[in-house]
Amino acid sequence: MHLSKHHGLGNDFLVVLEATNGPLPNSPDLARALCDRHTGIGADGLIWGGVSDRADVAFRLHNADGTEAEISGNGLRCLVQAHLRAAGLHEGTVTVATPGGVRQAVATAASDPLTLSVLAEMGPVSAGPTLPAVVGEMGFAQAATGSVGNPHVVLLGAGSLVPDLTSIDLAKVGRRVEDAIPGGANVHVVESVGPDTLVMRSWERGVGLTEACGSGATVAAWVARTWGLVGDRVTIRMPGGEAVVELGETEASLVGPATFVADLETP
Numbered sequence: 001m002h003l004s005k006h007h008g009l010g011n012d013f014l015v016v017l018e019a020t021n022g023p024l025p026n027s028p029d030l031a032r033a034l035c036d037r038h039t040g041i042g043a044d045g046l047i048w049g050g051v052s053d054r055a056d057v058a059f060r061l062h063n064a065d066g067t068e069a070e071i072s073g074n075g076l077r078c079l080v081q082a083h084l085r086a087a088g089l090h091e092g093t094v095t096v097a098t099p100g101g102v103r104q105a106v107a108t109a110a111s112d113p114l115t116l117s118v119l120a121e122m123g124p125v126s127a128g129p130t131l132p133a134v135v136g137e138m139g140f141a142q143a144a145t146g147s148v149g150n151p152h153v154v155l156l157g158a159g160s161l162v163p164d165l166t167s168i169d170l171a172k173v174g175r176r177v178e179d180a181i182p183g184g185a186n187v188h189v190v191e192s193v194g195p196d197t198l199v200m201r202s203w204e205r206g207v208g209l210t211e212a213c214g215s216g217a218t219v220a221a222w223v224a225r226t227w228g229l230v231g232d233r234v235t236i237r238m239p240g241g242e243a244v245v246e247l248g249e250t251e252a253s254l255v256g257p258a259t260f261v262a263d264l265e266t267p
């Protein structure tokens with residue numbers, strides 16, 4: 001099988017294209033094996049890029065633990081880069097069929113030849129899962145949920161028991177909150193650090209701590225706007241780098257990089 005590895009702000013994905021490989025196995029076990037950082041190639045998830053009659057390419061994602069996710073902001077950009085590279089292109093507009101609908105992405109070359117800057121539609125932002133009671137005991141200033149197809153919990157730091165984000169044991173908090181939600185959720189802690197700017201750290205369903213989460217950034221910006229902290233164009237600073245979220249009335253878009261790492265062949 002031919003794969004390529006990419007990352008969006010340190011959130012890394014393996015991509016397998018049906019156009020290059022023929023019919024895809026879409027196997028959670030294979031995804032789990034290849035994403036293992038000790039015995040596999042290592043990644044936060046594996047994206048199956050299928051042939052689609054609705055769009056240029058179809059998106060299907062298995063997290064590192066083999067569970068399936070509905071969407072990924074960083075993963076979408078990585079798939080767009082893989083699709084363009086397979087056609088010998090370094091920029092262009094690509095439509096992607098996701099489980100939640102078709103999303104358009106516009107990729108432009110960046111100064112680094114391995115990186116594209118991609119503006120991607122993230123679709124409508126809707127209500128997320130019910131906030132579990134355990135969040136009330138954690139002392140965050142605010143808490144809310146949202147969804148762009150996949151579920152997110154957003155916790156605002158600087159509450160009574162939470163002086164700043166660095167004091168949070170996110171692996172513990174994330175696991176506790178995730179376990180209290182049927183089906184799990186991605187859990188993010190955010191802090192407002194300037195006009196239209198948030199700092200965010202993420203615990204991801206099916207992965208654990210990650211360097212960045214694009215769908216999480218989208219929901220965090222949306223929720224922060226409802227809290228009156230930001231306007232319609234929000235910069236999100238994550239451990240892996242910055243992304244920009246553009247918020248409309250009902251829908252959102254995400255701008256960030258996709259960086260090519262390697263082409264790989266599995267036996």
Ligand SMILES: N[C@@H](CCC[C@H](N)C(=O)O)C(=O)O
Nearest residue numbers: 069072073074150213214215
């Ligand atoms: N990191 C991704 C989200 C990947 C899916 C997530 N772990 C889930 O299970 O919902 C992003 O950039 O959005």
